Amino acid sequence: MSDLGLNEQVHPALSTRATELFGVKYPIVQTGMGNVSDARLTAATANAGGLGILAAGLLSYDEMAAAIDQIQASTDKPFGVNVRANQPDVERRIDLMISAGVRVASFALAPKQALIAKCKDAGLVVMPSIGARRHAEKVASWGADAVIVQGGEGGGHTGEVPTSLLLPQVADATDMVVIGAGGYFDGRGLVSALAYGADGIAMGTRFMLTAESPVAESVKQVYLTKSVDDTVRTTQVDGVPQRVVRTGPVAELEKSGNAGRLLRAGRNAREFRKISGTRWTAMVREGVAMRKHEDLTWSQVVMAANAPMLYRTALIDGNVNAGVMATGQVVGMIHDIPTCEELVSRIVGEANQALARLGA
Incomplete structure (x- = not known):
């Protein structure tokens, strides 16, 4: 399949409510992946015509501000910022996004109705990520503009219902702009969505395996060797289901008892606090908010301290024998490391071809 030619017309079907709402050229979104979706990747996606989303959930406030400045120095295109709705300083982060002129406020967890109203009153597009129809209906009733609908084959935190069933469920149930996630990597998938x-x-996963992604090159090459059967959906990383590459560290987590997991989580929390500069009091407050908002046990809250360090160890430090590699099953369909420009152009070209074939 070929990339989009310079003189090739883009099919009208690729101009959607999403391109209008986000102010982008193509209906392609790069998700806000912690430790991965940095300023460089976000700007590269925006310059390629898609919506790049900065992952700020693991950044300090000052790091988030610096990353936004870096993006705006690299592109004049719209982009989004992903934050956690339960972060203690989420209101201050929203104020920063508003003052900086960020286009989209992306949330990994559903924000409260008052926070959605604050964003919308200031002109921010609100886009939570959900994994169940009832969650989409809830955020729609609270005023969200768009929603990322991730099926069970997606990477990281994910539900059980596959995209092929969840996506039409949500599209039928809401008038929001709906963005499908989980299993997408090419133009055929875009047309199917x-x-x-x-x-x-x-x-x-597809944007994680691009030239601009900060993931260590050696780790990218490991990802390219994986098949669609090389992932596992586990609760042993942070207490809630997420899809990761089936590796030795994951097998150890699966086998270890509660005491071992909690001890490891405590060590990882201490290391994360050193790197992020987060105070213990802030981490405790966030843990209390997580327990209340997500209905977690205290054991699950403590285990949630595992994730930032386990991901960073594998993805950024390149130690796949000690960390955890989040991924969707789609990893088995990815075989190269293009630039974001090459990837987006290729997907649009493939979508053009698929639509032309269907039209004929």
């Missing part, structure tokens, strides 16, 4: 009633697609 549009056929299900979505307004575009979001991709994590």
